[in-house]
Amino acid sequence: MFRQKSESKPKVAMFFVYFVLALSLCVFAASVWFSSYAKNVHLRHKPLFRGQAEKIQNEILKLELEESALTDVERVRSLIKELGLVEPTTKSIDIWER
Numbered sequence: 001m002f003r004q005k006s007e008s009k010p011k012v013a014m015f016f017v018y019f020v021l022a023l024s025l026c027v028f029a030a031s032v033w034f035s036s037y038a039k040n041v042h043l044r045h046k047p048l049f050r051g052q053a054e055k056i057q058n059e060i061l062k063l064e065l066e067e068s069a070l071t072d073v074e075r076v077r078s079l080i081k082e083l084g085l086v087e088p089t090t091k092s093i094d095i096w097e098r
Contacts, residue, residue, distance in 0.1 A: 080086075
């Protein structure tokens with residue numbers, strides 16, 4: 001009535017379970033190793049990165065100041081044109097009273 005289970009099926013199933021377990025542990029160990037390796041590399045180069053970041057931020061601030069100065073000049077010129085005023089010349093002309 002009852003059939004006996006063959007001995008090969010549980011062995012294959014357990015081998016598959018152990019294989020998957022071992023593979024997942026290897027993947028976990030590799031991910032830990034790579035993340036710690038990348039962290040150590042980043043910590044070694046951190047002062048270099050910080051210096052470069054400060055230089056880049058300073059350049060960006062200089063460019064933003066230059067851009068704001070240029071847009072202010074353009075804004076003043078457009079207002080002068082809208083109001084019909086004359087832009088001052090570079091030389092000042094003094095008119096003496098007689």
